Amino acid sequence: MQYVIIGNSAAGVSAAEVLRKADAECDITIVSEEEYRVYNRPLIARYMGGEIAEEKLWYRPDRFYEDKRIHLYKDTQAVRIDPKEKYIFLSNDDRLPYDRLLLATGAQPFVPPMEGLESHPNFHTFLELKDAKLVKESVSEETEAAILGAGLIGLEVAEELRHYTKQAVHVVELAPRLLPTICNTAASEILKQAMEAEGVVFHLENTVTRVEGSRLHLKDGTVLPSKVFIAAVGIRANVKLAQTAEIEINRGIVVNSRMETSASDIYAAGDVITTVDPVTGKPAAISLWSAAYAQGQCAGKNMAGQSTDYSPVPMVNDIAFFGVHVISALASNIEDPEARIYEQRWDDEYRRVAVKEGRLLGLLAISSGEKASGVTKKFRKALSEKSISQELLDDLLAVGE
Ligand SMILES: Cc1cc2nc3c(=O)[nH]c(=O)nc-3n(C[C@H](O)[C@H](O)[C@H](O)COP(=O)(O)OP(=O)(O)OC[C@H]3O[C@@H](n4cnc5c(N)ncnc54)[C@H](O)[C@@H]3O)c2cc1C
Structure with missing residues (x-):
C-alpha cells in the first residue's frame, strides 16, 4: 500500500505514525513545502522572542523519519492531484503514485489589501518557522514594531517583540476589542490594560490604509513608524491543492466523520478542513494543534482500513x-x-x-x-x-x- 501525505505538521505526522503502527510494510511519503523537520508551530513566537531555544521546537527527534521509514520530501510543493490515475505532481517534477492520499496542508495567512505594502522594507506574516527566524534576525533594542491584528498570533508576537525592543510595540485592530473571536469587551479591557502596562500600544477600530516605506498610515490619521511590520489578521484554509482535484470545499475542505473528502481515497485533516461548531452548528474552522493531531490520527486509521469516526471533544x-x-x-x-x-x-x-x-x-x-x-x-x-x-x-x- 502506498500512502502519500501532503503537509508535515500536526495532522500529517500523526497520520503517518498511525499508518506505520497499523502496517509495518506500507510505503509512507510526506511532502512538505517547508525546509524543516516537524516542529511545534504554536511555539514559534516564543522561539522568536528568545524564550525557547531552537532544540525545544522540534516535535519529533532527528531520526524520526528514518526510524518510522517515512520518505520526506522537504522544500517541495505538491502542485496537482490526478485523482483518476492517482498521482500527485511535485514542484521538483517528480510524480508520486498513491493508493490513499491525505491532504494536511493547513492554513495560509490572509493579508488584507494595503496600498503601498510592497514599499515596506521589512514586512512579514507569521505562520512558519521561516517567518519567526526572519523577524528574529531583523529586530534590535531600537526597533519600532507594528502588528496588524490583535488575535492570538498578533498578541503573542507583540509580547515577544517587547522582549527585544525598548520602543513601544503598536498593535492595530479593526475590531473594538482584543482577541475578538474569544473575548467580550470586559475581558478584553483587563487584558488590554495589562498589555499596555508592558509597553504595547493598541489602535482599536482602526486599520492600516496606506504604507509608505516604513511609515504606516492608519484610518484615524495616525502615522506609525515601523522598522518591522507584521500582519497577523487571520488565516485561510490552504485549499489550492484540493481544488486541482475538484474536491468539495466550503471555505475549508469538506470531510465526513471518517475524514474522507468528496474524492475517493483522498482524506483531509487539520486546519485545512471545515468542521461544525458544536454550539452554533455552523461550519467553522478550528485552528488548534490538538484538534489537527486528533483528526490526523482519525484519518490515518481510516486510511489503514480501521473504520473510525472523529468526534470532537470540547476543549x-x-x-x-x-x-x-x-x-x-x-x-x-x-x-x-x-x-x-x-x-x-x-x-x-x-x-x-x-x-x-x-x-x-x-x-x-x-x-x-x-x-x-x-x-x-x-x-x-x-x-x-x-x-x-x-x-x-x-x-x-x-x-x-
Ligand atoms: C504563532 C502561532 C501560534 C499558535 N498557537 C497555538 C496555540 O497556542 N494552541 C493551539 O492549539 N494552536 C496554536 N496555533 C495553531 C496550530 O499551530 C495549528 O492549528 C496547527 O499547526 C495545524 O496543524 P496542521 O497539521 O493542520 O497544519 P499546519 O501546521 O498549518 O501545517 C501544514 C503544512 O503543510 C504544508 N503545505 C501546504 N500546502 C502544501 C503543498 N501544496 N505541498 C507541500 N506542503 C504543503 C505547509 O507548508 C505546512 O508546513 C498557533 C499557530 C501559530 C502560527
Missing part, C-alpha cells in the same frame, strides 16, 4: 500574555438573547458563564498566577457535566479574594 483553551491568562471554552463570548449570562469581576479576575436551557454555551475567564490553573480545572470539569447546577455555577463564577 478548554488557556493562552497567556505577560502572565495574564485568557481561558475559554465553547462559544466563549456568545451574545444570545435567549441565553443567561452570568459574570463576576474582582480586581483583574473575570469570569463569564453563558447558559441556555441548563446547557453550557460558553465559558470565559481572565485570571493570573495560581488562580489560572484552578480555573482551567473547573472549566474542564464543567464541560464534562451534562447540566449546570447552581453549585457548579457558583464555583465557576468564584473569583476569590
